[in-house]
Amino acid sequence: MRGIKGKVAIVTGGARSIGAAIVRELVLEGASVAIADILTEEGEALARELGSQVLFSETDLRSDEQIERCVDATVKQFGRIDFLINAAASYHDKGFESSRADWAFTFDVNVFGSVVLLQKAHPHLVRSGAGAVVNFSSESAHAAQAKRWVYPCTKAAIEELTRSQALDVAKDNIRVNAVIPGWTWSAPIKKAHAENPEWVEQLAAQFHMSGRIGSAEELARAVLFLCSSDASLITGSMLPVDGGHLALGPQGTLELLPPK
Ligand SMILES: NC(=O)c1ccc[n+]([C@@H]2O[C@H](COP(=O)([O-])OP(=O)(O)OC[C@H]3O[C@@H](n4cnc5c(N)ncnc54)[C@H](O)[C@@H]3O)[C@@H](O)[C@H]2O)c1
Known part of the structure; x- marks a missing residue:
């Protein structure tokens, strides 16, 4: 992919x-x-x-100080910052029962942390001349989900934030986009379905045109595309990376015409 070699990225949730x-x-x-x-x-x-191409910086996104330390450590080690990739998230959500503190916690990690990171890294992204930010929304922001109130709202907020950020930093040659993953193999899904991964694959097949859960590598390649100079005209966009999940209606993959 063009425009990635020699560049420097901060990846939140990169562990x-x-x-x-x-x-x-x-x-x-x-x-x-x-x-x-x-x-x-x-x-x-x-x-x-x-x-030597990778640095780990212990950073809790709820702490401005730790975010600043991460930005400083990145510039000290690699000399520049070109890309911010905001993959970190908390799934903390008690639905109807969520307290004010629950709401504040999940918004702090999922939304506010990435805002502070952009503020602190902004001078470096400006110096880059081709900065790119990739935020993470979710299919959860696009439909009602039982017993989930908080997490989907953080993801809906991220989509609006992405548009506003893109507009305000366009003058600095910084592009801001978001990916909208569908179901993707990751630690929480593996943990929840450790005993029966086939069951969750069968379930996913009904909700994704691809008939399967996506892999983390497939998501990663779409994120790299959005950072690359091949995406130089793309900003303020939400890119579903979801095997056709969002394009399906409530009837999923069911055929509606009676069999002949
Ligand atoms: N897996 C899916 O099916 C799916 C679907 C839609 C969207 N997403 C989004 O993709 C992204 C990655 O999710 P994942 O499924 O790989 O989850 P994950 O839980 O495996 O990874 C999230 C990472 O964020 C880190 N993190 C959590 N709180 C943090 C904090 N306070 N400070 C810094 N880091 C913190 C975690 O330690 C972890 O490494 C998330 O933004 C998630 O909302 C995932």
């Missing part, structure tokens, strides 16, 4: 799952990466495995 796949793909394409995550063991192990 595992989709975020880790993005870190791996960036390194394969010749970029350097700072992983900003709270999972110290996983993050340090991934950085050790991938070598």
Whole structure:
């Protein structure tokens, strides 16, 4: 992909799952990466495995100080910042029962952290001359989901935020886009369905034109495309990376015509 080699990215949530796949793909394409995550063991192990192109910076996105430290450490080690990839998220959501504190916690991680990261990294993205931010929405922001009130709202907020951010930083040659993943293999899905992964694949088949759950690597390649200079005209966009999930209506993949 053009415009990735020699660049520097911060990947929040890069210690595992989709975020880790993005870190791996960036390194394969010749970029350097700072992983900003709270999972110290996983993050340090991934950085050790991938070598001098990767830095782990223990960063809780609820802390302005830690975000600033991450930005400083990235510039100190790699000399620049070109891309911010906001893959980190909390799925914390008690639906109807969610307290004010529950709402505040999930918004703090999923929305406010990425806003502060853009504020702190902005001077470096301006210097890049071809900065790119990729935010993470979710299919959850596009339909009612039982017992989930908070997480889908954070993702809906991210879509509107993406449009507003894109407009305000366009003058700095920074593009801001979001991906909308469908069901994607990751640590939470693997954990929830450890005993019966076939069952969740069968369930997903009804809701995705692809007939399957996506892989973290497929998500990562779409994120790299949005960072690359091949996407130079794309900003303020939401890109479904979902095997056709969002394009399906409530009847899913059911055929509505009677059999002949
Ligand atoms: N997996 C899916 O099916 C799916 C579907 C739609 C959207 N998404 C989105 O994709 C992204 C990646 O999700 P995933 O499924 O790989 O989840 P995951 O839980 O495996 O990864 C999320 C990462 O965020 C990190 N994180 C959580 N709180 C943090 C904090 N306070 N500070 C810093 N890092 C923190 C976690 O430690 C973890 O490494 C998320 O934004 C999620 O909303 C995933």
